[in-house]
Amino acid sequence: MAVFCLVDCDCFYVSAERLFDPTLIGVPVVALSNSDGCVVSRCPIAKSKDIAGGGLAIKMGAPFFEIKHLMKSHGLRVVSSNYALYQEVSNRVMRVLETFVPKIEVYSIDESWLDCSGMKVDLEAFGREIQLAVKKQTGIGVGVGFGPTKTLAKAANFSAKKWRKETGGVVVLMDDIRRDKLLHWMPVDEIWGIGRKLSKRLEIMGIKKAIDLARYDKKSLRKLFNVNVEKTSMELEGVSCYALSEGAEPKQTIASTRSFGERITTIEGLREAVATYATRACAKLRSEGQLAACLQVFIQTSRFDDKPYSRAVICGLVAPSNDTREFVALALEGLNKIYVPGYRYSKAGIVLSQFVTGEGYQPDMFAPVPRRNSEVLMKVVDGINARYGRGSIRLAIEPPIAHWAMKRDYLSDSFCTDWSQLKRVKMS
Missing domain, CATH: 3.40.1170.60 (MutS, DNA mismatch repair protein, domain I)
Incomplete structure (x- = not known):
């Protein structure tokens, strides 16, 4: 099992x-x-x-x-x-978890699935061992849930954290009696994969608890909703439909968007923001070994403004690339098409799409010749910024300090990600 x-x-x-x-x-x-x-x-x-x-x-x-x-x-x-x-602390937690099992799937910055199949251990004791190791080595407390399916393991984790005093933060949901007891109590909107809108539709059908969804006719669920709801119902009954991912799936898009800390009223300010976001998206693109052929740029005001405005434009490259200069030029060209003066803009963003793998890409013989030494230059830029901090080397259009940057009035020090902000201890 x-x-x-x-x-x-x-x-x-x-x-x-x-x-x-x-x-x-x-x-x-x-x-x-x-x-x-x-x-x-x-x-x-x-x-x-x-x-x-x-x-x-x-x-x-x-x-x-x-x-x-x-x-x-x-x-x-x-x-x-x-x-x-947060990412640095998350990496530390994940490294600890990797020492317990041969297979792990990082689900989010603060969650991971572990494959414990075939392990001949007392699961509750094993869960407490994981808790102790993570706490001791990172200082972070965790809740641990076990189940024969991903959905039930998620439900077990939910109950472990909800009744922390009674469970000690570890719940094993491997037997039918204990499983059904929890499902009879658990609201349908707390089930993994069941969102707020979907739960409202289910409640109209009389499906208010997790046990109701588990016992509902599977073919009807597929017909009325989709195959994912059917699989969720099966998983609640102990039939595993979702395996651990072998690795992160290749992204289909990369987005770099932010709300501004203060409104931007000039195209110069928007040009700085759009160029900065395009640079960040391209750095991410290169880190994943991808090339992109399409860019979308958008700008918008707050929807609460008296004169709301929102526009986007899609721009394409003749040949896929990951050169920051290509995409910044394209983004600025797109911005000129959608910018309208007289508005107080609150957000802008860049979305890259239509990816191809850099290693396996065969260039088009009729496409324009790419910039000379583009790959080498981008590698040098990424290396410098990785060593000395993002923005250490940048295009001239990117400001060293952005007055429109994201508002973070209560930001703590970097502590473990910036040498200049490490804690200092005075020895008396």
Whole structure:
């Protein structure tokens, strides 16, 4: 029988911040999304509904302006998302998990699937061993769930974290009795792969609990919804439909978009932003060994503005490339086509698509000759920026300091990703 294990970090962004800032321990803390827009991570105190016990009942996704007053009235601590720090901490956690099993699938920055099939161990004891190792080596707490399918392992992890005191953060869902007990309680919108809109449709059909979906007629589910809902139903009954991925699937698109920290009203500011985003997208493209033949550039105002405006344009290259200069020129050409003066722009972005693998690409003999030494130059640029930090070498149109950059008023230091921001310890 297949045995899947899902390891999920506890309130990951907040936990990563607490590793390097002890003053955040024991107080309510939330981490914010891009441009300090809304809450994306909450510590237990911040999300607890026990107001009498000090909880603040802050909801996931709550707009920051709605809870900002809690900083003064209840001592709420706020941090802007520090993605470089979170990725480094995530890498450390994943390296620990790789020591326990031969096969692992990194599902997100704070979650991973482990294939425990064929392992003759006490699963609950094994889960606690994983917990202890991750905590000891990284300082991050995790919840661990086991099941015969991915969906049930996810459900087990959900219950492990919901009833932390009772379970100790580890739940094994391998037997039918325990599985059905959880599914009878579990709301359908908490099932992995069942979104909010889909759950509303299911509830209209009388499918309100996970057990209802598990026992519903499979052919009807496929006919009314799609094959993925049918597979989810089968997985809830213990029939494995999803295996661990051997590796990350090749991306079909690469996007670089950001909301501006302040509105942009000139084309010069938009040119800087679009060029910067195209540069970042191309660096990602090269890191994956891909070439792209299509670029889309878009600009938009806030939908709440009195005069909302949004336009996009698709531009194509004659031959696939990953040369930053080619795509920046193309992006600026596209921007000129869609820019209209008189608007206060709040966001812009670049999307690359139509990929081909760099190693196996056969150039078109009738296409224009590519720039000389393009590959060597881009490799040198990437190497310098990897060693000395992004933007150490850049195109002239990219500003050294962007006044329109993403708003992060509560950003912590990089701690372990920037030499200049390492913690200093004074020895007395």
